[in-house]
Amino acid sequence: MREKLIIVATLAMLMAVCFSADTDNFTITVTVNFIDFDLRNAPNTADYTNWPLGNVNPGSVTEMTTGTGGSHIYVRNMSNIALDFKAYSITAAPSACGFGTPTAWTPGASAGTNIYKLEIDKGELGAVPAVYTTITGTTLGSANEFHTTAAGESYRLYTKFTAPTVASDGCQHTITVYIIAVPD
């Protein structure tokens, strides 16, 4: 009888232990690294798609303007991690337009014959960058880094464009600039 009681008690204790272990739980807390940003116009009322320079003289320099009515870009950063921002540009020969021989341009450290100079960097709402980063990359792998942000830090982005000193054509050229964000 006593042995049976011991066995029962032991079993009861084991069952109590087992049932406790079966119902114990723990939580996993995780935050997903989230990268999200977009390019907005200076007053942040619409997406930024194009900077129209129109007709410019060879070798001329054009710079985005300041202020909420300016032509600069507002980079709206909604990421939750620090980011490195880079840029590269691509372009192609324009269609025939009747003004010279359509010839593709390339980016360079300085403007030249069919070579443009593209510069990008962070500024302020009321001030252009004191120093620009020259963007010579033409692929994602050769993109030039120009700015690092903290998580969620939005900023004002300015571009300065130097036209080729000599152009083989007077056609409209479209240069696509890619702004890339990667984890810092």
Next chain:
Amino acid sequence: MSLQKQEKSVRELVGSIFLFSFLIFSAFSSFVFGEELSEPFSISVSINYLDFELRYVSGVPYIAWWIVDISPGDTAGMTDEEAVHLINRSNIPVDIFCSVFDNTDSLTIDTLWTRWKVGTVGGVDTMGFRLASYNARFGADIRDGVVILSSPILVESDLPVGENRFLYAWLLLPIEGTIGERHRLVSRITLTPSIGP
């Protein structure tokens, strides 16, 4: 349930938890280190492109306007066949300028040969030059001609993109000269981006 089966269940549960955790952290590792995002914007631009040609009305490149058998003090004017066809291939509105000078390589074998100066009218060792710009080839009148000097003079402003012109010239000879005297006058046509109003 026997004790052994219960222990087995616990071990399986713990093992599952560890396996699940491993999968979660592996997935999050690929998001952290491999993610990137890009956004584009474009720049649209054209270079001010200046290009033009001077041709005879026949289409041949213009070389020279020959003036022969003329007397001092006379005025020679281009005929419709001698007019200069300015073919404009610029992508912006342009202004047309003109200048003229007597080139010294036209010396004749005459110690009295004197290079002509450029004035408003023909005078002593001085010539006058006029240039008019028309969008049609007929009806030229010296009264439409702009007085051309040795420095560039505006002949026409705001020539629209794609439009050509016919240029007519008049030469007002000096009032004195020597028979057989030859001069090679160089008239330079220059196009510049239109300054605008």
